[in-house]
Amino acid sequence: MRCILLTTIFVISTLTVFAKNNGSITAISIKQNPTGIEITFTSDKELSRFQKPEVNGNTIIFRINDIQHKIGKIPKPKNVPFLKESKVVILKNLVAYTFETSKNILSTQISKKSEKVLVLSITLSKPPKAKTTKPIVKGKTPQKPTTTKKETIEKIEVDKALVEVEIKTKKGSKLPLRFQDLNVVVIDAGHGGEDVGAISINGHYEKDITLAISLELQKLFKKHFPKMKVVMTRTTDEFIELGTRASFANKAKGDLFISIHCNAAAEKPSDANGCETYILRPANTDNSSDKKGGDEKATKDDGLKRASKEQSIYLPFSELFATLIQKEVPNSIGLTNRGVQTAGFFVLAGAKMPNILFEAGFLTNESDEKILISPKQQRKIANALFKAFLLYRKEFQNLL
Numbered sequence: 001m002r003c004i005l006l007t008t009i010f011v012i013s014t015l016t017v018f019a020k021n022n023g024s025i026t027a028i029s030i031k032q033n034p035t036g037i038e039i040t041f042t043s044d045k046e047l048s049r050f051q052k053p054e055v056n057g058n059t060i061i062f063r064i065n066d067i068q069h070k071i072g073k074i075p076k077p078k079n080v081p082f083l084k085e086s087k088v089v090i091l092k093n094l095v096a097y098t099f100e101t102s103k104n105i106l107s108t109q110i111s112k113k114s115e116k117v118l119v120l121s122i123t124l125s126k127p128p129k130a131k132t133t134k135p136i137v138k139g140k141t142p143q144k145p146t147t148t149k150k151e152t153i154e155k156i157e158v159d160k161a162l163v164e165v166e167i168k169t170k171k172g173s174k175l176p177l178r179f180q181d182l183n184v185v186v187i188d189a190g191h192g193g194e195d196v197g198a199i200s201i202n203g204h205y206e207k208d209i210t211l212a213i214s215l216e217l218q219k220l221f222k223k224h225f226p227k228m229k230v231v232m233t234r235t236t237d238e239f240i241e242l243g244t245r246a247s248f249a250n251k252a253k254g255d256l257f258i259s260i261h262c263n264a265a266a267e268k269p270s271d272a273n274g275c276e277t278y279i280l281r282p283a284n285t286d287n288s289s290d291k292k293g294g295d296e297k298a299t300k301d302d303g304l305k306r307a308s309k310e311q312s313i314y315l316p317f318s319e320l321f322a323t324l325i326q327k328e329v330p331n332s333i334g335l336t337n338r339g340v341q342t343a344g345f346f347v348l349a350g351a352k353m354p355n356i357l358f359e360a361g362f363l364t365n366e367s368d369e370k371i372l373i374s375p376k377q378q379r380k381i382a383n384a385l386f387k388a389f390l391l392y393r394k395e396f397q398n399l400l
Ligand SMILES: [Zn+2]
Pocket: 052, 190, 191, 197, 198, 206, 261, 262
């Protein structure tokens, strides 16, 4: 690693990991691309820690830790009509950048162009045609769908009855032959490395909790299905780009993709609590730009929709697994059941196999946080996920 911070005479080689973080943002450039807005942050030192972008309506907050911002106001770019406002707030150990857009935010993605350059891509969409049904509620009444929308904007709760109907009508779906057996399971621990994910009330990182649950789940698979291949997108604290996770799963010819995350509300602490499981929004619920023929431009937005269409054969299976997770996990852990939800998560859109994204609970909620950071409870969550898998294994062939 480079010792790039030796501006003083102290040679603190063993501490370079910490010491090298104190760089400054030297430039921010904003441009519009076919799918939305791309914001590039350049620093004079390595950008080693940042947080998951927080989306709240049309506003996105992106926080970079251990960095300084001395370039003043963010310049208003020309030719980016969808960007309404930019703001920078300098806090003690971090800088929070807020961007307000004039269109809904569909998803966000962070990519590292180099050690000193981070790109925040904001995918915008037309306002969702909200067709909201009541969420599945068991036990405690969940909070209103949270104000946090994270990587997505369209949160449409799926009614359980709808899921069942959907599963029935999709019976006989043309799932590729290799899926008729479960040989390869892919476990994706959300975030990692510089992408710490959400930060809990008491400063715990989402990336550590997702990894702990994922490793526990891996253990269960290895113990009970020694012949099954369990592929982990990461087993250590490392940064992996979203797109890489799905392509990794595809290369491994996964039969099931399980992405594990934790939720966070905009406010800390917040009442929003409970766990939920996401599946991709079916292609036919979003007809906003479903033009046929003509425009072959492969925008990321279209990419998401196309992926959803391509994914329609996996959807009944994903729905089944998601439903079983929500049946198993909340009750056995004592978490509020927020039900099965649909969204256009980027990480799922790329996975060519039945796939779900599990949000284990809210790091911004006091009682959820206690559960999420406890190794014992993490093991219990993994156990419940595994039990859901066992039920899925028993049931899924009925859909073939
Ligand atoms: Zn996450």
